[in-house]
Amino acid sequence: MTGISRKFKRIIILAQTPISKTGNGPAVGGKVNNLLLLGNGSEKDNGNGKRYLVKGIRGWINHAMMAIAKEEGKEVCHTSDKIETQKGENLLPEGFHANGKCYPEKECIKHRLMGSIVKQSKLKFEPVIIVSEANSRGKRETITQAVHIATERRNALKSKSKFSIQDFGERYFSRELTIKIELLEELTREELGFLLKAILYAPELGLGASVNNGGGRVQLKQITLQEVVRSRGFDKQGKVIEEEKTRNLWKEMEEGMKAWPAAANA
Amino acid sequence: MERNGGRDESMASSSKRLRLIGEVITPIVVNSPFFYIKGCKITVTKEPRENERGYLPYPKKSHYGKLIKGVRKAPTIRKCFQGFIVVDFPRNNNQAREKLQWFLSLEGLGAHQNNGMGKIKWVEKKEIIPRRKQPLEKKLKIRKGLGHHPKPLQTAIKALLLHDFVHTEKHDSKIYQEVEITSSFIREACKKHHTNGEERSNNWLIPIIKKYDGIASFLSRRIPRKEERRYDYENGEIDCKKLAEEIATKQHSVYVLYNYIYYNKTMARFYETITFANNKLKTHLLLAVNLLINDFKKGKLTLENNRVKIVSQPTRDKGETEKPISESKVLKRIYSAKKGVEKQTTTLQERSVRDENRPRNTEKNHLR
Numbered sequence: 001m002t003g004i005s006r007k008f009k010r011i012i013i014l015a016q017t018p019i020s021k022t023g024n025g026p027a028v029g030g031k032v033n034n035l036l037l038l039g040n041g042s043e044k045d046n047g048n049g050k051r052y053l054v055k056g057i058r059g060w061i062n063h064a065m066m067a068i069a070k071e072e073g074k075e076v077c078h079t080s081d082k083i084e085t086q087k088g089e090n091l092l093p094e095g096f097h098a099n100g101k102c103y104p105e106k107e108c109i110k111h112r113l114m115g116s117i118v119k120q121s122k123l124k125f126e127p128v129i130i131v132s133e134a135n136s137r138g139k140r141e142t143i144t145q146a147v148h149i150a151t152e153r154r155n156a157l158k159s160k161s162k163f164s165i166q167d168f169g170e171r172y173f174s175r176e177l178t179i180k181i182e183l184l185e186e187l188t189r190e191e192l193g194f195l196l197k198a199i200l201y202a203p204e205l206g207l208g209a210s211v212n213n214g215g216g217r218v219q220l221k222q223i224t225l226q227e228v229v230r231s232r233g234f235d236k237q238g239k240v241i242e243e244e245k246t247r248n249l250w251k252e253m254e255e256g257m258k259a260w261p262a263a264a265n266a
Numbered sequence: 267m268e269r270n271g272g273r274d275e276s277m278a279s280s281s282k283r284l285r286l287i288g289e290v291i292t293p294i295v296v297n298s299p300f301f302y303i304k305g306c307k308i309t310v311t312k313e314p315r316e317n318e319r320g321y322l323p324y325p326k327k328s329h330y331g332k333l334i335k336g337v338r339k340a341p342t343i344r345k346c347f348q349g350f351i352v353v354d355f356p357r358n359n360n361q362a363r364e365k366l367q368w369f370l371s372l373e374g375l376g377a378h379q380n381n382g383m384g385k386i387k388w389v390e391k392k393e394i395i396p397r398r399k400q401p402l403e404k405k406l407k408i409r410k411g412l413g414h415h416p417k418p419l420q421t422a423i424k425a426l427l428l429h430d431f432v433h434t435e436k437h438d439s440k441i442y443q444e445v446e447i448t449s450s451f452i453r454e455a456c457k458k459h460h461t462n463g464e465e466r467s468n469n470w471l472i473p474i475i476k477k478y479d480g481i482a483s484f485l486s487r488r489i490p491r492k493e494e495r496r497y498d499y500e501n502g503e504i505d506c507k508k509l510a511e512e513i514a515t516k517q518h519s520v521y522v523l524y525n526y527i528y529y530n531k532t533m534a535r536f537y538e539t540i541t542f543a544n545n546k547l548k549t550h551l552l553l554a555v556n557l558l559i560n561d562f563k564k565g566k567l568t569l570e571n572n573r574v575k576i577v578s579q580p581t582r583d584k585g586e587t588e589k590p591i592s593e594s595k596v597l598k599r600i601y602s603a604k605k606g607v608e609k610q611t612t613t614l615q616e617r618s619v620r621d622e623n624r625p626r627n628t629e630k631n632h633l634r
Binding site for chain 2 (some may be wrong): 038057121145174232
């Protein structure tokens with residue numbers, strides 16, 4: 001079999017959430033707090049029902065990086081490259097610079113990992129696609145993950161009357177989910193440690209919306225660094241066969257975890 | 267391929283091309299579902315095979331981006347497409363196979379790939395024979411001058427050009443002033459083209475004006491825009507009485523009237539309706555006339571005792587209209603020599619074909 005193969009490293013995070021509202025599918029004419037719909041399963045004979053995309057994981061890690069860098073007293077990029085509003089009010093908090101400003105001189109550690117409009121990122125977040133557990137009928141797939149998906153109705157009435165002030169539904173999901181981050185380039189020990197610590201810090205921030213109301217709590221179960229060799233080729237009928245060989249790199253992780261704060265102090 | 271099967275088989279050995287098919291897992295963020303990379307055509311489609319007319323069907327379109335409350339426009343929102351992906355290579359040689367290897371190493375396409383969008387799963391490789399695409403229908407062009415036409419058609423054209431310049435039940439004259447139409451026959455038809463129950467009257471112009479006025483307004487009305495007046499008032503006032511008199515003097519000839527509406531600049535300022543102020547009255551009138559002439563050339567209208575008549579057409583149904591025609595043509599070719607046994611065999615053949623529900627022209631292949 002002739003084909004292609006690629007060797008790369010990736011981080012796999014196994015997490016559990018009781019309730020998360022990552023929504024924000026900006027469907028034109030749709031509701032704001034809907035999950036981004038990727039398509040109806042019945043069209044493609046998967047039989048798994050509707051498929052949704054969990055949005056906002058990259059931004060979640062991005063904010064966690066900002067938080068731990070601030071704790072260590074290091075100046076890193078802010079998520080936005082906007083400095084002030086049209087009226088002239090300052091938007092940039094203390095301890096940060098605008099996104100992409102540090103490049104190419106004095107490039108900060110966050111810009112090296114996440115990139116900006118001037119430079120490509122080293123991290124590629126794989127899409128987390130979820131299907132409803134009730135519709136999946138016990139089928140297990142490599143691409144989709146079966147979780148519990150439902151709607152929370154948020155209804156509020158005026159006191160001593162039946163006149164409703166607010167009445168809308170929010171989609172949420174709950175259960176285990178795996179997040180995969182592909183490393184497009186080789187990371188230094190310091191960068192790897194920074195990334196891992198950001199992932200460990202991320203549950204403090206919460207994922208998605210209504211964090212102060214009990215949503216978005218995430219419990220991290222397992223974080224592994226893998227070396228993957230992925231190969232792809234054809235069989236006699238022309239169908240594509242894909243194979244993956246993985247190897248865990250726990251020693252490299254341990255070294256990275258030691259490297260990050262020490263380098264910051266030095 | 268079924269239609270000209272014999273020809274394709276001879277070409278097959280020389281013109282086979284490589285095709286790589288994949289499934290789109292998360293939507294591809296691009297501006298258009300057709301684009302080129304390394305000289306290979308990439309198409310995002312609904313299904314990975316061509317439809318009857320030889321085209322790949324258009325994919326499902328959705329939107330991706332950041333949402334700002336109240337603002338749902340580019341660049342905050344971008345287009346993205348879902349379905350299948352088809353890569354067509356120009357040839358089937360070593361160079362194409364090298365390109366295929368490169369495409370196989372791709373895991374995504376389009377923008378926002380680091381955020382999980384545009385992920386692809388390759389499914390299979392194929393060798394295909396390119397199908398001939400049926401040409402798209404020609405767009406209607408508004409002609410610069412009228413050609414030569416028979417007299418009854420000329421009166422119909424004249425009635426269509428004048429039908430919006432008189433007061434009717436539904437609306438007043440669209441240039442505010444009523445044009446005095448000399449022919450009483452045309453005047454009656456124009457006056458009554460919005461009244462119901464007048465289709466069976468002696469005036470044969472009414473159904474024609476009703477039909478082509480309706481089609482022309484339906485074709486051009488797309489985006490609503492409201493105005494208070496029938497023309498752009500801020501660019502200066504128009505003397506409508508003078509305009510109506512001018513039109514009245516031109517009505518002796520169809521050609522003069524058509525050219526007047528086509529070239530006059532003050533005429534071009536009027537809107538067709540107040541609710542759809544994007545459409546001009548000029549294009550509405552010219553479009554109605556051109557639709558009438560095109561239909562006459564196609565044979566949808568006939569001339570009977572100095573009248574133009576609409577030919578009643580049966581409703582379009584693929585099973586009823588198209589099948590018998592093709593079968594009879596085939597059967598004539600087979601049984602033209604034997605006159606005596608013709609009737610029996612034809613009935614037998616027809617039944618067998620209909621029962622098995624075969625594709626339309628399967629018999630043609632062994633004829634050639």
